[in-house]
Amino acid sequence: MNLLNRTTDYAVRALIYMAGKAPARVSTSDLDRELHLPRPFMRKTFQILQKAGYLTSLKGKNGGFILQASADKIRLVDLIALFQGPVSMGDCLFKKKLCECVRTCPLRREIKQIETMALSHLRGVTIASLMKG
Amino acid sequence: MNLLNRTTDYAVRALIYMAGKAPARVSTSDLDRELHLPRPFMRKTFQILQKAGYLTSLKGKNGGFILQASADKIRLVDLIALFQGPVSMGDCLFKKKLCECVRTCPLRREIKQIETMALSHLRGVTIASLMKG
């Protein structure tokens, strides 16, 4: 079980890199060359980041992406949500009807507690905090 | 992202049920009839629990499984490990070589902290504690 998938992982690496260069323009070719993040894959990833408002894009020669948000405003928890869906560890896996069952609800409650702890910790992690670390 | 997958979820439900009936014999047909846990699936699941020492099995007519461990000794964290592999949220997703990179290691460190918190909480959760809840 991994908290991050590969897309999120790459996105974080790329954003840390860009934050270090801000406000410079960075193209997916740069990312491929400098961080060895596969270009076709990052193109897709960056389009998502752009639509989400983290980046602006410039087309054409010398185009690329510019970091829009400030590093301390980019939270890891939001990136996870963006690429993997909201952090939720306790979605019930059983047929809805039976989940009313008194016996099994404590299970969800425990998991919910863990989720809450994880989330509150995650919310404090930003691109900026990762750069300092 | 779910902390438990369906197999683990079903196993927990079944074990709670068995603990309530202990030391009675329970067959996968019973589980299907009483909890609506699909029999073929539970057969596979229970073989794993048996090999892990949680259950003993009786073959033949009137056969089934008997809960071997006491409910307060069956920890959720161990069931997760059994069916999903050890809880580890921060396996590196990048090519090993580059993971030495100073910049990205803080990411792993944060995730490791979350993992540690989650694990310490999880370790306290047992079949017995879930029955009380």
Place this chain on the structure above:
DNA sequence: ATGAATGATACCATTGAGGTATCATTCGTC
């Protein structure tokens, strides 16, 4: 005009999860 970049989208391959099926074996019951 050309080349390098993104926008949009479709496509592909691999893997894992969830679930089923089969055959052999065991054992209680008639």
Place this chain on the structure above:
DNA sequence: GACGAATGATACCTCAATGGTATCATTCAT
């Protein structure tokens, strides 16, 4: 002893998600 119900072992199947690639159109600096 025959039969039925159960497990032991194992192979198989299907589907969705993930990771990754390819293509064509468009934009823009030179």
